[in-house]
Amino acid sequence: MKNKKYFINIAIILIIGGVSIYLSIGQQFDQVIHAFQEAKIYWIIVMAVVMFSYYLFxxxxxxxxxxxYKHDYTFKQSFVNAISGTFFNGITPFASGGQFAQVYIFNKQGIPPTNSASILLMCFICYQSVLVIYTGIVLLMKYNYFVNEQPGVFSLAILGFFINFAVILxxxxxxxSKRLQNFLTHTVLKFLSKIHIVKDYELTCIKIEQYLSDFREQLKFLQKNRQVLVRSCLCNFVKLTIIYSMPFFAAKALNLNVSWSSFFDYLGLCSFIYLINAFLPIPGASGGSEGVYVLLFSFLGSVGTSSSLFLWRFMSYYLGLIIGGLVFSLNKEINNSRLE
Known part of the structure; x- marks a missing residue:
């Protein structure tokens, strides 16, 4: 049943993504094809290499x-786990399936679920912290531009930022704080239960208290292992810079009028897409991502926007699905352990 569900999600992604790109191209199909015929192969290769480095980091x-947790844990194993997580995040709503797959893979690699859950929680702490700081700086630096040029999109991005900020805070x-924990579980949660957003108050309360307890333990680990914390945060900073830079490289590849002086503008615009994606329950935020991209990068011209959208979406999303799906399916360690 799970495999059937994943296939359905992949079909949804392909259909919605394909329709969205088709609608963005509209009557400009011939011009877009011509743009790709004139594209610089060198920059497309650079784009692919840079994006692949995202998965390495x-x-x-x-x-x-x-x-x-396992001293002989190898980079190859971590790559298999990370790229497989990318695949399952990409094909499930709200990127909800990646962690379950990674716990499964960790177990096959010799790290039990209790420890792998701790690893993933620490990864989340580092990623979410860097994301909030990174996007917060972008919003402050580009505030005037976004308010004047993209007020509607800016409002959604601000909301996305505060949701991420509220989660980590x-x-x-x-x-x-025990007082804040009690406020969250006994006041906020009870209110959500009364308005029927939370179905089982007692069970949800236990889960949140357990999660906060686990979170507290992982914070202690990070405080004792600051070198690991700093390295992980640096990796996440590089990852975000890479993923946000993809529209810039797409514009370069398609001979659009873009200079390195506008590199940070492209980072800021693309960060907005990922902030808004947090609201979209469709796997891979298909449809919404393409729509927001068209709004934000309309200054590239109709043909430039459509062609760069196609290249950006393939490199930043579909490439990861392809690599992740192949690695998960063909990795001997995972496949052999399935047969045991």
């Missing part, structure tokens, strides 16, 4: 924590 971040505060 993702694996490196996972490796630092993996070695804390609530986790840190709940882990550090």
């Amino acid at each position: 993702d694996a490196l971040s996972l490796l630092y924590f993996g070695k804390a 609530g986790l840190f505060g709940g882990a550090k």
